[in-house]
Amino acid sequence: xxxxxxxxxxxxxxxxxxxxxxAKYLADEGAKIIAIDIAESIPDFYxxxxxxxxxxxxxxxxxxxxxxxxIIADVRDYKQVESAVQQGLEAFGQIDIVCxxxxxxxxxxxxxxxxxxxxxxxxxxLKGVFNVVRAVAAHMKERRSGCIxxxxxxxxxxxxxxxxxxxxxxxxxxTATKSWANELAEWNIxxxxxxxxxxxxxxxxxxxxxxxxxxxxxxxxxxxNALFKxxxxxxxxxxxxxxxxxxASDAGRRIxxxxxxxxxxxxxx
Numbered sequence: 322x323x324x325x326x327x328x329x330x331x332x333x334x335x336x337x338x339x340x341x342x343x344a345k346y347l348a349d350e351g352a353k354i355i356a357i358d359i360a361e362s363i364p365d366f367y368x369x370x371x372x373x374x375x376x377x378x379x380x381x382x383x384x385x386x387x388x389x390x391x392i393i394a395d396v397r398d399y400k401q402v403e404s405a406v407q408q409g410l411e412a413f414g415q416i417d418i419v420c421x422x423x424x425x426x427x428x429x430x431x432x433x434x435x436x437x438x439x440x441x442x443x444x445x446x447l448k449g450v451f452n453v454v455r456a457v458a459a460h461m462k463e464r465r466s467g468c469i470x471x472x473x474x475x476x477x478x479x480x481x482x483x484x485x486x487x488x489x490x491x492x493x494x495x496t497a498t499k500s501w502a503n504e505l506a507e508w509n510i511x512x513x514x515x516x517x518x519x520x521x522x523x524x525x526x527x528x529x530x531x532x533x534x535x536x537x538x539x540x541x542x543x544x545x546n547a548l549f550k551x552x553x554x555x556x557x558x559x560x561x562x563x564x565x566x567x568x569a570s571d572a573g574r575r576i577x578x579x580x581x582x583x584x585x586x587x588x589x590x
Contacts, residue, residue: 322351323349323350323351324350324351324566324570324571324572325347325350325351325352325418325566325569325570326350326351327351328347328351328352328353328417328418328569329352329353329354329355329409329413329414329415329416329417329418330343330344330347330352330353330354330355330416330417330418330419330420330569331355331357331405331406331409331416331418331419331420331453331457332344332347332354332355332356332357332419332420332422333357333358333396333420333421333422333423333449333453334357334358334370334422334423334424335354335356335357335358335370335375335378335391335422336356336358336360336369336370336371336372336374336375336377336378337370337374337378338370338520338558339422339472339517339520339558339561339562340356340358340378340420340422340423341370341374341377341378341381342558342559342561342562343420343422343561343562343565344356344378344381344382344389345378345381345382345385345562346559346562346563346565346566347418347420347562347565347566347569348381348382348385348386348387348389349385349387350566350570351387352387352417352418352569353387353388353389353413354378354379354382354387354388354389354390355389355390355392355405355408355409355412355413355416356375356378356379356382356389356390356391356392357391357392357393357394357396357405357423358370358374358375358378358391358393358394358423359393359394359395359396359423360372360374360375360393361393363425363441364437365427365435365437365438366425366427366441367530369425372393375391375393376391378391379391388413390408390409390412392405392408392409396423396445396448396449396450396452396453397441397444397445397448397449397452398452399452399455399456402449402452402453402455402456403456405456406453406456406457406460410460415460415464416457416460416461416467417466417467417468417569418467418468418469418470418569419453419454419457419467419468419469419470420470420472420565421449421450421453421454421469421470421471421472421494422472423445423446423449424445424446424472424474424487425441425442425445425446425487426442426484426487427441427442427484427486427487428483428484429483429484429485429486430483431485434485434486438486439486442486442487442490443486443489443490446487446490446491446494447489447490447491447493447494447497450471450494450497451497454469454497454501457469458505458510461505461508461510462505462508462510465508465509466508466509466510467505467508467509467510467511468510468511468512468568468569468573469501469505469510469511469512469513470513470514470515470565470568470569471494471497471498471512471513471514471515472494472514472515472517473491473492473494473495473498473514473515473516473580474487474488474491474516474517475516475517475518475519475582475584475587475588476488476491477489477490477491477492477493477494477495477516478492478495478516478580478582478588479587479588480492491516494514495514495516495580498512498513498514498578498579498580499578502577502578502579503578506577511568511573511574511576511577512577512578513568513573513576513577513578513579513580513581514579514580514581515561515564515565515568515580515581515582515583516580516581516582516583516584516588517556517561517582517583517584518556518582518583518584518585518587518588519556519584519587520555520556520557520558520561556583556584556585560583561583564581564583
């Protein structure tokens with residue numbers, strides 16, 4: 322039997338990058354997938370996933386032999402999140418696993434930061450996580466079971482200049498994760514966060530473009546202080562997805578309130 326047979330996972334930012342990878346890995350272990358993405362561009366930011374990419378994620382899950390639905394929703398809007406959760410419950414009857422993966426970053430000096438940039442980054446990276454947990458908590462309490470996995474960032478542990486809104490939001494995710502772990506333990510709901518290091522996804526490509534850098538060169542410079550280089554010197558999306566599966570499985574049932582950095586030692590350097 323697969324580790325996540327008869328489980329249902331809701332994933333935000335599922336159109337591409339880490340979210341799409343998590344969907345495929347969880348599906349490979351038997352989970353049904355509720356894939357959520359905004360699937361539209363946000364003015365003055367790099368391109369987000371498209372509806373086609375969200376459809377591709379759903380197709381990949383079905384190709385792995387599992388079930389999936391794709392839902393277009395903006396995590397900044399609670400009513401849209403609430404509707405997406407309801408659609409997921411109508412389709413599959415339950416939600417066992419939540420992966421709060423949606424995120425956005427922008428290069429901004431603090432004295433040049435606009436209201437728009439501040440609102441977008443904070444509302445997606447922090448408020449969006451709150452919105453999803455708010456929307457699923459009652460259901461998980463009723464079932465007395467659940468696993469919530471929030472995406473923080475190594476940049477929320479060891480803050481970087483020129484992305485202070487992002488770093489603050491991701492640090493907020495760390496603290497909220499601990500709070501929810503305490504609050505929801507009575508109902509057998511475990512809550513953890515993962516703090517990825519630099520991974521060459523659409524977010525890093527967008528960040529590099531904003532800074533006028535080549536994405537490959539930027540990736541190398543962002544990782545130059547990592548302690549563990551490994552055979553290829555990079556963190557892969559798969560490294561994060563494997564941890565998601567572990568935390569969502571029975572093997573991770575006693576882990577809660579933790580933020581686990583997968584950053585090749587960057588935050589320790």
